[in-house]
Amino acid sequence: MGQPLPGVRKAKPVRKKLAECLALITISLAAHGETLDTSASPGKRLAVAADCVACHSTLGGKPFAGGYPLNSPMGVIYSTNITPSKTAGIGHYSQADFARAVRDGVTPDGTRLYPAMPYTSYAKMTDSDVAALYQYFMHEVTPVDTPSPKTELDFPFNIRASMLGWNALFHSQKRFEADPGKSAQVNRGDYLVNALAHCDTCHTPRNALMAADNAKALSGGSLGAWYAPNITSDKTSGIGAWSSDELVAYLRSGHVEGKAQAAGPMAEAVEHSLQYLGEDDLKAIAAYLLQTPPIATGEQQARHTFGQASNDELSLRGGKPQDNPGWHIFSGTCANCHQANGEGTREYPSLFHNTATSRRDNLIATIVYGVHREVDGVAIDMPAFGPGALFTDRLDDQQIADVSNYVLSRYGNAGLNVTAADVAQVREGGPKAPIAVLARYSVPALVVLGLLILLGLYRLKARRRLQEA
Structure with missing residues (x-):
């Protein structure tokens, strides 16, 4: 249930060095x-x-x-x-x-x-x-002569x-230009984040017409059912409290103990792209992100710092399910992998000190859709418990809301509350964009x-x- 979860003018010296580095991306x-x-x-x-x-x-x-x-x-x-x-x-x-x-x-x-x-x-x-x-x-x-479905x-x-x-x-048709006031490493990271690996596409919020709000670049964006978090250098709202080594480890594997695990679109990015980038590229991305202007987005506490282990297994066992439905679902469905106290195992992450339990949307999406990523040939999987779930007991919207509220109250952001309507919204693809609502008329x-x-x-x-x- 955690989120187990990139005529020609003569180039200036910095740009020339950047181009040489990019040409040598090692995968x-x-x-x-x-x-x-x-x-x-x-x-x-x-x-x-x-x-x-x-x-x-x-x-x-x-x-x-x-x-x-x-x-x-x-x-x-x-x-x-x-x-x-x-x-x-x-x-x-x-x-x-x-x-x-x-x-x-x-x-x-x-x-x-x-x-x-x-x-x-x-x-x-x-x-x-x-x-x-x-x-x-x-x-x-290899050419494939089968046409893809038509978008309608x-x-x-x-x-x-x-x-x-x-x-x-x-x-904008403006091509990337290195900042002569920045190091070659930071410029390289800039190119990867904002051009080639297009991290900005998901992590930058959108305006009413679904264009990137670059005044708030990398401060977090909705991806329908999922949410791409703030990755600016803000120490509370963003990744400013992460070390360079932690960022590199997360990009390469999708996992950093005590911080986060990649799921959803980020898990896909790790599986298909980021794990294959060389050390220099990953360090360049980290260097760039850690020097971005910090943008605070209202969080009062860093999202990886919530929660602690619980002893509910001892105090609640034997109680009636209706007295604490969330715990009973957790005990019967989640505890076998994440442990009764939520601290996880080597294969399954802790539910506390885990960014997945700091937001409603990503926690719900993790339960509804499950998690998959393959790193170094090893698959990391959590089954889906939403509609169409295979090999697991499907949970209805109220049950997912109940177990989400239990996890949030014990291991995550206890100030949040999940309703069955919230689960239904995630199951249906997330909140509607204003322009989509307008289109009804x-x-x-x-x-x-x-x-x-x-x-x-x-x-x-x-x-x-x-x-x-």
Whole structure:
């Protein structure tokens, strides 16, 4: 139940050094069944660092064949086939076509991609890295001629032309530039966090139109049922109380005793990408995060410091289930792995001093969906207890609320309370984004969509005028 749970001008010296470092990203194990060693191409290593396989492959499917369902606030978006198939994939893309799709979200036929594809982050990627990725996908990936499912969002989100206005308002085509006032290591981490590994995509909050609120960069963001926490250097709200070694260990394995365990989308990032990055890359990410401007987001206590062991097994055994339903569910369902006092075992994490028990959403999601990540060939699993659970007793919304409240009161943030309605919301994909709620009203939504397009066109025209001036 814990969360067991990345003409050309001559480069300036710092940028040149950064580019050389990025070209030497060292990944040594396996990704999606493919062995990576020092002979692996730069493009292959970059594809792993960019975590392309996680979103463009389905469980048990062929690598990069697409079809992975991304549950966005606007509906399910299916990832595309990015194998070099000329009929179902990107085999007909030129290098310029590929670069435009990756960095601007526009396909050769003019189709606008939704920003579920993190092109807003990939836009910062260097020309050489994009070129290396193109060579990898065109010459090393096996073509798969099966088309991925078509994304069919409800009106008005099915009007992809609206992305023209959204991009004009929120998408920047500016490439990454190293900060000469920062070390090469910090600049390298900046590039990984905000471009190649696109950590900012999940960990930055979104505004009403689902664009990143960069004024609060990396201060935490909703991912539907899950929540990507604050990873700024704030010592209470963020990761400022973590050491560099702890951050590196977490990125590599998804586990740090007494701190956190990766689940949900973060577990996928560890499994498919981060565990394969070299030590220098992980240290660069840690160095960058630890020097980010601290952003406090209201927490009164660091999320890994809650709770302690309990002795409820002695005091509550024999009582009536209705007197303490949460404890009875915990005792019968959770204690066998996490121990009766919540301190866990070598295989299962402690429930106290665990970030999973500091928030309602991630705790509920962990119980409902379970946890899976595979690190160094070893699978770390916690079964799901929500709808459709296999090999376990399915718990209903009230039971999940009861056991969540018990865990929070004993091992986590006792100031929080979970209701059956909270569980239902997580089970249904998390809170609705304002723009999705607005879309229930077709006419007002159409007006907003039109204004968005007009504003985008106006801004695009203004940009061109400035460039011509």
